Amino acid sequence: MNYQETAKEIVQEIGGKENVSHLEHCSTRLRFTLKDSKKADKAALENIDGVMGVRQNVQTQVIIGNEVVEVFDEVKKLIGDTVDTGGSENNGPKEKQKIGAVVLDFIISVFQPLIPAIAGGGILRSLLLLASLLGVMSDQSSTYQVLYQVGGAPLYFLPILVAITTAKKLKVNELVAVSVVGVMILPSLTAMISEGTSLLSFGIENIDYGSQVFPAILTVLFYSVMEKFFTKYSFKAIRIFFVPMMSLLITAPVALLILGPLGFNVGTAFSSIIVALYENLGWVATGLLAAVLPLMVVTGMHKAMIPYAVSSMSELGMELLYLPASLAHNISESGACFAVSLRTKDKKLRATAISAGISALFGITEPALYGVTILHKRVLYSVMLSSLIGGAVAGITAIRAFALVGPGLASITMYADPSNAMNLVWAFVVFGLSFALSFVFVLVSFKDAKAAEATPEETTLPQNLTADYTETLMSPVTGKVIPLSEVKDDVFSSGMVGGGVGIIPEEGKLYAPADGEVTMVFETGHALGLRLDCGAEILFHIGLDTVQMQGTGFTPKVQAGDHVKKGQLLIEFDIQAIQAAGFDDTVIYVVTNQDKFTVEPLQEDTNVTNESKLLTISLA
Secondary structure, eight states, X not given: OOHHHHHHHHHHHTTXXXXXXXEEEOXXXXXXXXXXXGGSOHHHHHTSTTOOEEEESSSEEEEOOTTHHHHHHHHHHHHGGGSSOTTOOOOSOOOOOOHHHHHHHHHHHHHGGGXXXXXXXXXXXXXXXXXXXXXXXXXXXXXXXXXXHHHHHHHHTHHHHHHHHHHHHHTSOHHHHHHHHHGGGOHHHHHHHHTTOOBTTBOOOOOOOTTOSHHHHHHHHHHHHHHHHHHHHSOGGGHHHHHHHHHHHHHHHHIIIIIHHHHHHHHHHHHHHHHHHHHHHTHHHHHHHHHXXXXXXXXXXXXXXXXXXXXXXXXXXXBSSHHHHHHHHHHHHHXXXXXXXXXXXXXXXXXXXXXXXXXXXXXXXXHHHHHTGGGOHHHHHHHHHHHHHHHHHHHHTTOOBOXXXXXXXXXXXXXXXXXXXXXXXXXXXXXXXXXXXXXXXXXXXXXXXXXXXXXXXXXXOOTTOOTTOEEEEEOSSSEEEEEGGGSSOHHHHTTSSOEEEEEEESSSEEEOSSSEEEEEEOTXXXXXXXXETTSOEEEEEESSSGGGGTTTTEEXXXXXXXXXXXXXXXXXXXXXXXXXXXXXXXXXXEESOTXXXXXXXXXXXXXXXXXXXXXEEEEO
């Protein structure tokens, strides 16, 4: 992949750097917050080399895969200072967003950047716990104690990290925001509070704000209001010190007296609600969550679980719902991809499935989801079923996670529990079970789309055909005929499937070119097989790669086994929907049993209707 070229095209198709108000990345995606999401050309983005897919909800998410960091760096160079800079103004019209979309965008922007630090520290601690369980290192040794504290640093200083990400999202001074949040974890101030010292003539609650999230968010939100207020009404000559001084002076007491305790109670209540849900529903909750995670990840809604997971990890030191369910789902994605790689004859899909299967094995599922799972219904159903079973087993065995990171092979030590050695054992059981079930389900149910479309049944020709048999076939659609060699798909243009033509349609209706029997209607409605009374096998394929539309815009009017007459309507299709989805709408019209029939186009580069003569077929 040419990272510079890919980045250049992405910036162009999202509406230019002027349309970007915020940019970040996760393990597989570029995440843009755009000033006007309508300026982003989704279809054009998906056609860029290196882009696996695009999802638009509260953010425009460009899925890159394992090379996202390299592409992000190049995009950042192109966008420059238009991203994450305080005081930037947008004089153009701003797109009105629903309150739910704004809140979700805020949550993602604040919590997503925290994951690497928390995951790194969590995995270090989990490895230490495993070493202690195996007797490799004593948990009483000074080395263990020092390293354990190192692993806990990201969680302890979570208020500081949250202050940075929140300030960055709100575009206020990050260092001053960190300073005001830092007041809540100052050792000297904490000591004064614990000794009962009355500050500002009020009693401040003795709360340990280390590892807390919500107090920091509320504090920075309030600080942003103060900063903007004093910036607006202070003299420019003294603004450099007056604004931060007054913002600190007002925000710190409000945080200690009101916002800190409020945020602490919100976090405690949040964790308590999830724990209560788990205690009441038990393994059912874990299984159901695992089953719907593919849909949540695709829509980005799984990010709504991050505040809970962070809060649970800081409050309880463990998490017992989301991460166990994620283990079942992640490994199910891996097993499904490896099964697809064995079953498919499509070289491109096989390469994608192998790469995505390896990524999912290590806890990164977006390549598997966008490259394989959601493109094939049977794979999706298999993943959901195996995730349901694996998640239920995780719930029944009460698996607990001790690190906030994507569950996978490399991070399996996150389930090491010094008080329960079986916790890690059961994690391995869920790992193996989810992989095996998904692999078997897909191996049995998967059908290769290209193979299904391009492999006709062996037919026996009618005995009454003479050696000089010739028949003229009509055009199946109204449109412009192009040579098969000009069709932008190597499988068809090379004549591998059969001889015939391509037709750029002007009307979304496919008609029977002669009498025959419908042998196959593809489940997504974009392809149909027809066996003529003479024994010729016809394949109609509406559009290129339109299998990815999952049936949207296609309405079959017949079913397999129906005998149809020349001119009978077979399928209605929405040309505009195909084009809007970014696909080529060319209709492929080929005779697939070319070992028995010779095909000659009567017209090319001309306009035809469904009543125009288009092909002649004769015995080979």
